[in-house]
Amino acid sequence: MKQSILIWFLFFGGANQLLACDICGCASSAFTVGMLPTSKYHLVGARTTLRWFESYPAPDGNGFRDISTQFFTSTDLVGRYRIGRRFQVQAFIPFVHNQKTDSMTTLIQGLGDIVALGNYVFVDNMDSLSRKFRNAGTIGLGVKAPSGQFFKLGFDEVNMMPGSGSTDFIANVNYALQYKNFGMQNESGFTYKTENKYKYRFGNALSSTQVFYYRWKVNENIILVPQLGVNYTHNWKDRKNGIYAVDSFNGGSVFNAVANLFVSYKNFSFIGQFFIPMQQSLNENLVNQKAMIRVGLNYFIKSKK
């Protein structure tokens, strides 16, 4: 049981990211789910992701904008249901709280875009203690529904809105390899975005994370798993009415250092993740990502299957 929890813990949590973009808020992030283990558990949980950006003066119609600070926060309810040994479905229900401060503070919040995903486990021998090297991998496909608000009259900063207004498609691949208590895992995801009703199309997004971890069994109930790694995220430019949006705050790349800590206690797991940008080029260097932090708590429910 603990091993199954740990496997989930290592895989799902380790590379589980909603990060991605520059200053575009959750609506246009690269949604990558993270590894889905073949644990025998359903789960329910919640997680909060905070992304912190600074935007520097950008040419405006009549001059220059003030430096602004943005905090994009998404709190997601997460549920996973196991269907047989090889399949799982997951759902993410986000509540978005976006804040921008320059000469004034603008706050936008509400339900975000709900994501549903199905995953196929193409390999998993993590329970096989006779093997020196154990591995596990999943491939997933999903859809993001336009449940979040995209349009607000008189407010045209689309990157601040809780929703993208579009139906987007998500693909991700996860793979982990473990030797004794050491392991490494990779998670890569791509989000294909479509044009919304108002002819705005957020740029597609790619994210890939590689981490190395060590499993430390403190006692019968507690397991700690520290991780270190790197992440690369790229967002393509937005299009408005079919052409690149001049006023877009999207587009560019970030190369992050990643430090994670996972704590497992009985049927609970706590996750803390930290992303520190090492190199970046966002919106022609007018936007600077300062950091990203995520914390989460999950509860596992034993599956009868």
Add this chain to the structure above:
Amino acid sequence: MKVIFIFSLAFLALGACKKEEKTVTNVEITFAEPTSNDTILSYNQVHAEGTIVADGTLEGYTVSLIHSSNGALLYTNTYDVQAKSYNFHEHWTNNLSDTTQVIVRVEANKDKNGNKATKEIKVVCLP
């Protein structure tokens, strides 16, 4: 059981009725930017931003920038979007070689027969 069946049929019948579109009579176009007679320096951007609100479903809108002396179309972008309201937000870089009065025009399509609501603002573009 029979009651449920009848109610279901009635629900489907009502749902099948086509909702009659309300004819648009009133359209309000508001510019947040630019303001009238703004001066735009060479290679700075004319920034057209504002809202369109109607009392029915519009059939889209067009934002255009027009050379007021010779009528030349400097920039245009049409959005074929059905909605009751829009935010418009367009940019054009002033690359004119003479001092020119430029008309920033927003046209909302009230229907598919060419009926429009229009609002204009004039700005001065410097070389």
